Amino acid sequence: MPALLVNLVAGLLFGLGLALSGMTHPEKVLGFLDFAGHWDASLLFVLGGAVGVTVVAFRFVLRQPKPLLAEKFYLPTRKQIDLPLLAGAVIFGIGWGISGYCPGPAVALLAAPENREVWLFLPALLTGQLLYRLAARQFAKVAIGNLLESGSTANS
């Protein structure tokens, strides 16, 4: 399956890039976020390099009718700047700024299993993601219930 092989190669390149850039070291990430300390601008170069490639390459890629090995592009459809986006970015920023880990480096740390931080941070991250999904499901249930309720009231 060539498509599955592409996933493997993309993952490998992504991992190599993360490790080479130094972003698998939380203290290096904190060195960027800490403007009041010995500021380390490296993260800006990582983001700049990555976005430099994607801005140019995605323009070409997304002009194609479809991907080379798939039926369609699976892209996010939401466009509006809403409260969940902002609140989510704020909550993520707090956790990131405290720990120095965003999800990529947290997964990458599985390559250093003797570092016990991965066994604390990664399960917590997955738990947080699961909690969100459970909360969202509950919220959707309540919202649909209210909608049905108001619908039946209107009909009676």
Add this chain to the structure above:
Amino acid sequence: MENFTPYSALAGGLLIGAAATLLLWFNGRVAGISSITGSLLTPRSGEVLWRVIFLVGLVAGVAVFYAAFGGAPLTRASYSSGLLIAAGLLVGFGTSLGGGCTSGHGVCGLGRLSLRSLVATVTFLLVGIAATFVSRHIVGVI
């Protein structure tokens, strides 16, 4: 800026950008790590294998790098376990609520010129800077 490593940072960034491009160009998928891990928690058929393979590749890539050049990060002895768990919960919940992280919004969203992703990226960068400042220089816990 004694620890500043512009060349390896830029080269690593180019590799990450190339990886994201490869995934979108060939398979039409976005290389957002938080979405990839999050979707595995509520698995749907046909949506699991590619994500697992990508993550295996990612970890393997990092492992190959450490094996060749060394330098794997060590446990920070002074860092509190409770704080690490709390931060993990926040990162997990926040990235799911906000629909992305540094890779999904930062690398891929900015690449698509998405305004949502630009707002998210600026927000978590600024909040991250503030959170580091407070926890390191005011509370002194990290």
